[in-house]
Amino acid sequence: MEVRTQDKYTLTFWEKLYIPEILKGMKLTLEQMLKKKDTREYPEEKWVPPPSYRGAPVLVLERNGVERCVACGLCSRVCPALAIEVQAAETEHEKERYPELFEINMLRCIFCGFCEEVCPEEAIVMSPTYEMVFTRYEDAIFGKDKLLMSAEELAPRLEFLRSHR
Amino acid sequence: MDFIDIVIALIKIVVMFAVVLVTVAELVYTERKISAWIQNRIGPNRVGWRGLLQPYADVIKLVLKEDIVPTAANRFIHTLAPIISIGVAFSTLAVIPIAGETISMFGREIQMVIADVNVGVLYVLALTSMGVYGLTLSGWSSNNKYSLLGGLRSSAQMISYELSMGLSVIGVIMITGSLQLTEIVSHQSGWMWNMVLQPVGFITFVVAAFAETNRTPFDLPEAEPELVGGYHTEYSSFKFALFFLAEYANMITASAIIVTLYFGGWQVPYLELLALPTGVVVVLQILAFIVKVAFMLFVFQWVRWTVPRFRYDQLMDLGWKVMLPIALANVIVTGIVILLIQ
């Protein structure tokens, strides 16, 4: 390994006096004071996440009103936080299998996106939803009723996923 | 001294208290605003118009909290310490003159100062050194190693900087020839402010004043990263509020003293040339004083959000190896110059 040594920085006379340097610093902060502010006043001004953003994981609902998920359980297996519970059952649709129960515990979820990455059906994706507030533990467990989101709504994310495959 | 004198003195005290308390509250607000601006933020803007009522909300929150005294603490001293701090901070203001002219009322000439003591400078120096007792005692009585370290730091720091502070003021006293603060202010008429006459002394005094008030870059007694708050770690609720109040009151006191000693106090240059009625002059002088103090307060906060905290050895080096020799030299040079002029 290459080792580089850095000589000790020796201060000049003016720097040693401190005061001029402090004044320089104060000039800098004064300039900052007059600049435009970066604050976004949150509840009134909402942030629209870019498609790369990983918000709450949701299930993609196809136009025909059926979820894409085939309850293969891979997301549940890969989830490092064990947030997902899937129970498969048989369906008459061509896909044979569907999730009779699909629950994500949003308090367990760490928004890593592994579930989205592993899903063979592109059925679970990270939505732009970032506002999740609960007052009871049970409310944080999202069932299919809360998880299903239409493919149109998720179009930007699906687009993003395809372009970065 | 008769009854009316006492009443007048009481009124002055009450007015001063009220003004300082409100100022302290709004100082907290400006502190947060200025820090926000420097960091490209907006700062508090939710409570009241533009967030002006934020400090009151803070105070209510603070006071409503549970007052905790650690079991191992010395109860009496633990309670006494914040009272000392706040008491000292307010007492100093008694000798600061806020206007030069007197107002006639009730057949008396009322001076715009609570107590015009003839050893004003000494009084100020004495009281500010008293302030350290508050911090040291709070640190000791909390029976917590962080608090104790905080208290120790503050006493060491005070002693180190007290010296340079005193020496810096000697220059001013030599020029004025008086210890009375009203005298010192009157002496700085026109542009003959001590800041101009005593530039080196001014700088050392201001630096020492920062150290005395425990403001950044000298806020080592309450350094959060190392001492978890230092001397006030074990304080909560109202007692903590008192410390908070004392810190800001101290800042006002320090600004007032700097203004009095170096910025010509209430002096408005060349005001006498306009020959205005006394009432107007008094108002203008008070305004001038307020503006100057406000400016100093702004500088205090500005510096706080610009300069990072010193390391402890740097602090001591600066106090003993730089400030003290410079202040001493300043006294000698001033003496020589005065001799030469005479």
Add this chain to the structure above:
Amino acid sequence: MITITIDGKEIQTEPSKTIIEAAFEHGIYVPHFCWHPALSISGNCRMCLVEVEKMPKQVIACSTRCMDGMVVHVNSEKAVQAREAVMEFILINHPLDCPICDEAGECKLQDYAYHYSVGESRFDEEKGLKRKRVALGPRVLFDAERCISCSRCIRFCEDLAGYPELTFVERGDHVTIETFPGRQLENPYSMNVIDICPVGALTSRDFRFKARAWDMSETPGVCPGCARGCSMDMWVRQNEILRLTPRENQEVNNFWMCDRGRLESFRHVHEETRIEQPMLRKDGVQLAVGWDEALAAAASELRSWKGDTVAVIASPYDTCEDNFLAARFAREILTTQFLDILPHVEAGDQDEFLLREDKTPNSAGARIAGVTPVDDAHNLDSIVEGLQSGKIKAVVVSDVRAHEHAGFMQALGKAQFVVAIVSNASALTERADVVLSASTFAEKLGTFLNFEGQLQLLRPAVNTTENERWMGAFAMSRLDKFASEFDRWGRMKRYDARSAGRVFSLLAQLMGGKWGYDHPEDIFEEMAKRIEALHGLTYEGLGRWGVRLGSEQPGHLLPYKYSDVRP
């Protein structure tokens, strides 16, 4: 004896053996789909291609016999290339079904695709479409697209089960499996084809989509369906047994088990009729009570019936340990000689393959543990007689299926006091004055002795409030390990049940007995000391396959354990 070399290792073998047999015998794994050590050779999957020096082409290891001096390479460049090519061909028409395929996670094709395939396909034509979700029989579902035409299923039905029901139809890439006209895949062993099918072409209708292989814990156990006592695995998720699969045990069942055992033998563990906690009859009504109260009531009542006015009906469904304590309880505490088990025989339901008429797993074990009438005057018939005549007034029954014996149940009506130590509600528990909720075969540690004398160890797979203390003894899935009380998937149903042996032990203590055991292993230790046939045995010594008691040792199908040879 001849000498061949496989991957540089010199092996002594016989000319009658094939290369793959010789390799497996010596712990060398050769990838294969259609070959199975218990089935005839068909050689149609080509996966076992190996390179043999001086042979012009790679040969299939499953049907090439060993010759002296043969030098075989399983992992040479040529052999690897051949395997990759075979995998590519097999995958050409294989659907991308893993997400919806029940075999995923335990699929040979999946595993091999990782181990022996290049990971991509050069085939961009349309994949062939075939029938899916075809019910070949009442218990087995067929997916033609997934079938790789290995013919294992056909050979099993024909050669081993003796029910020729399946065959190939069509040719080329249209080839698929059919049942013979007018027939169904419904032989009593039909579900074994699910296990041997290397892919997910044959799946269980009962287990369909219930759980992923990786979400379940797998506990080795013994099937309680009949006196054969097939070795099997219990697959548990959320404290519920979801399926049983046979476990290789060449001393008992080889690789197989019957459909009935697989589907029915565990149902009662989670049935509606399961008794959740002890019950006590008070003023004619049965009330749920705590263990202490129920045991105290049973003990105090039984105290007044000592001697030959009381009988004990032990259970051939319980372990040897349970029966050992039942016998001691009867003889030492109740001081009665009226002690026997009820037979559960279905005459005629027996064959050469696995099925036995005796539908209990441990009749032989109960006998050896001491539940043996001293003479004809104290056997089951005498007990029934005694009950009828009113000589016997109190009975302790631990047989969960006692209600199937009409004669006995009728006699029981005459008894004055009945204690039932069973897991499920029935006419017996309705009659009982004290019901002590017993744990089932899936919830306890113990031993079963089969009709041939194989003593096998039973391990707990399902949690009860009692056996929770033995967490170390449990196979745990990831879900079991990490569930918190807030996770819905962690809230599993637990019964407040205790093993019959423990109940007898507690009753004995309450009635002045000087013995008591906390753990089945202690009981077994005691049995090994007292019972000659068990001398020198320990749980540890029973191992995975058990121990054959007596002098006659079983013959083995293979000189090695197939499931132990791994890539």
